[in-house]
Amino acid sequence: MPFYSLSQNAIHLPGLITDLGLILITASIAVIIFKKLKQPLVLGYLVAGFLAGNNFHFFPTVEKTHDVSIWAEIGVIFLLFSLGLEFSFKKLTKVGGTASITALTQIVCMVLLGYTVGQLMGWTNMDSLFLGVILSISSTTIILKAFEELGVKSQKFAGNVIGSLIVQDILAILMMVLLSTVAVSSQFSGSELIFAILKLIFFLILWFILGIFFIPSFLNKAKHLLTDEMLLIISIALCLLMVIFAASAGFSPGLGAFIMGSIIAETTESEHIEKLIKPVKDLFGAIFFVSVGMLINPQTLVTYYVPVIILTLVTIFGQSISSTIGSLLSGQPLKQSIQAGMSLSQIGEFSFIIATLGLSLKVTQDFLYPVVVAVSAITTFTTPYMIKFSTPFAAFVEDKLPKRWVKQIERYSAYTQAIKPTSLWKSYIFDYTRQVTINTVLAVAIILLSRFYLLPFTEELKLPFSSIITALVTLMFLLPFLWAISLKRINKEAVQSLIQERKYRGAIIIMFIARMLLSVFLIGFMLNKIISPFFGIIMFFLAIFVYITYTKQINQFYYRLEDHFLKNFKENGKESKPKIERQNLTPWDGHIASFVVPCDSVFSGHTIEDLKIRERFGINIAFIKRENKTVYIPSKTELIYPQDELHVIGTDLQVNEFKKYLENHLISTDNSDMEIVLWKLDIKNTSFVNKSIKDSLIREETNGIIVGVEHNGHRMLNPKSSYILHDSDVVWIVGDKNKIKSFIEE
CATH class of the missing domain: 1.20.1530.20 (Na+/H+ antiporter like fold)
Incomplete structure (x- = not known):
């Protein structure tokens, strides 16, 4: 059939699909070339875009750049x-x-x-x-x-x-x-x-x-x-x-x-x-x-x-x-x-x-x-x-700079990296700002949601006193957060210590009054957005009455919300574990580096004591991450497993030596010459008669698996290792052909 008739019957593809195909084909060729040249793939994508764009006409070009811009936004x-x-x-x-x-x-x-x-x-x-x-x-x-x-x-x-x-x-x-x-x-x-x-x-x-x-x-x-x-x-x-x-x-x-x-x-x-x-x-x-x-x-x-x-x-x-x-x-x-x-x-x-x-x-x-x-x-x-x-x-710079400059930099670095205790006042300011800010944001969000969504909804239903109902519902949701803003204790231990000092006493009192005024302002802001001033005053005193009457219930509800949030944020559904400040674990030029133990590493299956990691490389293992478990400050008898993530402390030189050793010392797993076959072995007149599969050592000697046994016309698939072999048995083995033949000849 001539090409002309084929083209007449061809299905027309949307430009978006053809352009996307052109982009990905060009990108594929470019990234392969750039990977071969050991250059960043991003450069390959940029070159591919240049070749597929309208500014380069030696190759097919993208027709609708507007469609591509949508893909780019995604x-x-x-x-x-x-x-x-x-x-x-x-x-x-x-x-x-x-x-x-x-x-x-x-x-x-x-x-x-x-x-x-x-x-x-x-x-x-x-x-x-x-x-x-x-x-x-x-x-x-x-x-x-x-x-x-x-x-x-x-x-x-x-x-x-x-x-x-x-x-x-x-x-x-x-x-x-x-x-x-x-x-x-x-x-x-x-x-x-x-x-x-x-x-x-x-x-x-x-x-x-x-x-x-x-x-x-x-x-x-x-x-x-x-x-x-x-x-x-x-x-x-x-x-x-x-x-x-x-x-x-x-x-x-x-x-x-x-x-x-x-x-x-x-x-x-x-x-x-x-x-x-x-x-x-x-x-x-x-x-x-x-x-x-x-x-x-x-x-x-x-x-x-x-x-x-x-x-x-x-x-x-x-x-x-x-x-x-x-x-x-x-x-x-x-x-x-x-x-x-x-x-x-x-x-x-x-x-x-x-x-x-x-x-x-x-x-x-x-x-x-x-x-x-x-x-x-x-x-x-x-x-x-x-x-x-x-x-x-x-x-080079360190060598050329005046020695006194280098010494000054070293002293400054040592001073700034020293662990300094956080003052109680700074701790209180941080906790105060966090508590007030978070709860104020939540309170304002509740007010705005009520104003722009709940109030129109109640008005659409034509409920009597819709604004009052909206205000009451809003107030009910607001009270826990207003309590947290105004009355919830902030860093109790710090306040008890700071209040004894005269210079902090006035500031703490002023900050407490500010919290109270902020909660009053938020109630006024809510009432102004939802209800008239007259009913607003009544609602304000009602809020105070409910606030005083149900303080305990409000507190409990807020703490449930707070505990749920902190559980999600801190624990993250994982086991509780001690806090690790990595930047404070390493003095001088030391730092923490992490390495994953390869599956075929010589480290696998050995204890830290056997490997003599500290003696050979001068590093210490701070902790080991193993799936969902973390071993902190591991003992010398701790085994190293494949895919363990080792977090070690050492200098750049020590860490690099350990890294090279870990990468270069692998157990050989080259099985390219191995031919796996299913082999039939007659047990008659062999030393295996009246021995269990385990005691016969067939598996160990052949590096194979016994997958079946024939006994008096009966066939057993995957027999147990305790099965006793008989003179009339036939054993089927899956393994390396050369090793099985060598074993039989012996």
Whole structure:
């Protein structure tokens, strides 16, 4: 049949499917090539996008870029959802001051530097502002991949870098929201910006509290019902539900995805969900990066080659220097500060997302996007080399700096890393702020829900005194949180000690009065939103009466809610375990590194005493994670099992020696020459007669399995090891052909 008749009968595919096929085919070829060249896959996706885009005409090109942009937006959602799964609010509390100071210093310096460079190049205020934010965020994906490929993930500076990236991720989300507000209002300060920040804080706290309260409980109770397929669908559904909530509240969809990911990260199913969601994230993430590459216009790059070169140098040197300064300020030694700074010298996925935000809001010019992509591509390529040469460069700087400077840095580092007791006053302030803020957010949320949903519902039903009914229902839900704001004791031990000191006594009394006034204000706010002033006064005194009469019941109800939340957040459905402050476990140059024992490691099945780990490598095992169990400070008789996660304390040199030994000393499992066969063995006139299968040692000698025995015409499948072999028996063995033949010949 001629091709013409085939083409006439061909079914027309929608452009979305053909474009998606073209994108994935191009991406597949590009990533294989880049994997072979040992380059980051992100670069492969960018090149694939460039080849599949409308700006490159030597290959088939994508027809409808609008359809691809929809796929790319889904990719952003899943990228941020996955980052949220890796993020976890608990991780943020554990990264400590080192990572926080490093990240804040880097971001502030780079935002100011980027904005200044943009202004010097004659760009608009909005282009310059977006540029500053774009240049301030390092790439989590690229750095972690480079650490893995270079084998430096176990070194101390790598832990500081990862902690800094966690802080950067949450700050990037915050800056995206603020940029959206600034772009819409065209203001850099003022009431709208302050309101946007307060609104963001309000929704972050509300979503986090409600998410931790409900989602872990739901997943724990439904755990025995959930298959992998169901868990994947539920996870994506929760992600998209939060995306809808975020968009309805006026935030970017990515914020909702990130928040839901961080909430699920606090559940017992977080690691399982992360594995299930990874293929989905990889697929849509690839489409997103390819869509970024499609926007690369060679003519634009030729026109703006000078800004590309300038911004590349600003990124590499600015990120390195600002991160190094931040790490030094946080108290890290000079060597580790330089290593951390040079590792953070690139921009990546968040920079693309922020640049996309500027384009979608139509507040940045078209040239900014391809310029940012070009800078990211170059700095992605240079990242492994910056990490590799950071150690010799740190040694060079340490050698060239005046000795008294180096000594001062060492003294400052030793002082800041010393464990200092937290003052009772700081502890009280922290607990006070947390309790008042959380309960105020919940109270305001209840009031707003009643005002905008419950009141219209009661009015629609045409109930008599609908506003009074709404106010009563709202008040009933509010009372536990009003009690927590006004009367619940805060850090009782700290207050009892501080009240004895005159300088704190007045402040504590004022702070207590402030709590009472805040609860009164919230009642007034609720009544003003729902009911008239006259009935409001009556309801106010009614609230006080109910409050006094049912104090005990209100207290008990609140504590049940609080206990449920803390159980989900702290215990996370797992066994109770002691708190480990990793940053305080390692003095001087020591740090904790983790290693997984391979299944074929020579360590498997031996005790710590037999392996002589401390004597041979100079390291100590702090604890061992084994499935759902953790062995803290293991004894010398503790056995090491395959897939154990060893958390060891040592210096970079000691840890590297241990890592090399663990990787290079494996039990040989090369069975490529083995031929597995089913072999028939006649027992007659052999030494096995009247012996049990176990005592005959047939299994051990042949390295095989006895799968059947024939006895007087009867056949037994998988006989017991206690079966006595008889002279007339025939045994069937599954094993290596060469070993069985050798055994029979003997």
